[in-house]
Amino acid sequence: MNMLAIDKDLNALKNKSYAEHAQSFFKTGKGEYGEGDCFLGIRVPVLRKLAKQYKDIDLSTVQKLLDSKWHEKRLLGLFILIHQYKDNPDQVYKVYTNNFKNINNWDLVDTTCHKIIGPHLFDKDRSVLYTWARSKNLWTKRISMMTTYYFIQRNQFQDTLKLAEVLLDDEHDLIHKIVGWMLREVGKRSKATEDQFLKKHYKVMPRTMLRYAIEKYPQTERKKILNSSW
Numbered sequence: 001m002n003m004l005a006i007d008k009d010l011n012a013l014k015n016k017s018y019a020e021h022a023q024s025f026f027k028t029g030k031g032e033y034g035e036g037d038c039f040l041g042i043r044v045p046v047l048r049k050l051a052k053q054y055k056d057i058d059l060s061t062v063q064k065l066l067d068s069k070w071h072e073k074r075l076l077g078l079f080i081l082i083h084q085y086k087d088n089p090d091q092v093y094k095v096y097t098n099n100f101k102n103i104n105n106w107d108l109v110d111t112t113c114h115k116i117i118g119p120h121l122f123d124k125d126r127s128v129l130y131t132w133a134r135s136k137n138l139w140t141k142r143i144s145m146m147t148t149y150y151f152i153q154r155n156q157f158q159d160t161l162k163l164a165e166v167l168l169d170d171e172h173d174l175i176h177k178i179v180g181w182m183l184r185e186v187g188k189r190s191k192a193t194e195d196q197f198l199k200k201h202y203k204v205m206p207r208t209m210l211r212y213a214i215e216k217y218p219q220t221e222r223k224k225i226l227n228s229s230w
Contacts, residue, residue: 011040015040017041040071063077075108114149129147130162141175152185157186
């Protein structure tokens with residue numbers, strides 16, 4: 001399977017009206033977080049199916065997908081890397097982390113990084129996550145937190161909580177959302193652990209972060225927290 005064949009398949013699937021919707025949904029206008037991104041208009045389930053079909057392509061072809069101006073091509077390349085990770089973990093991790101510049105919207109981050117970086121760092125030094133969390137790049141910071149979802153699923157919460165503290169004062173709404181979401185995931189497995197974190201920080205947390213974090217809390221408890229009377 002070469003790039004010409006992949007392009008032919010993707011061009012047959014593109015949808016102009018859905019592409020226009022995606023460009024609005026993913027904030028591609030001037031000054032927005034996805035400024036300038038381009039869409040073919042292909043839905044994620046279709047791309048996942050194609051990734052299975054193309055899972056054995058060589059990494060040089062994957063790199064061409066990752067370098068594409070088209071959002072769906074980059075996402076397809078990332079899905080293919082997930083398939084290839086088990087058989088070639090070191091090289092796939094290297095390709096993934098060398099392509100942060102191409103992982104430049106929240107769906108590209110949220111559907112992939114914990115499935116490659118997560119397992120790769122699970123039994124290794126994780127200090128690079130803290131370097132990424134202090135990056136000036138929005139998506140690199142989001143990758144640092146989203147990666148910990150893999151750890152949370154295995155009942156390891158320490159890095160999520162420490163990174164949440166690093167990102168507590170971040171100004172971007174998309175960082176507030178990912179931190180709140182991961183704290184909520186911690187709480188699903190250990191409410192006591194989330195409670196301990198929130199009792200320390202809830203009065204100074206960004207409102208969006210806090211709302212995401214306590215979304216599953218009982219209504220009466222949520223009200224107390226939001227009123228700073230917990």
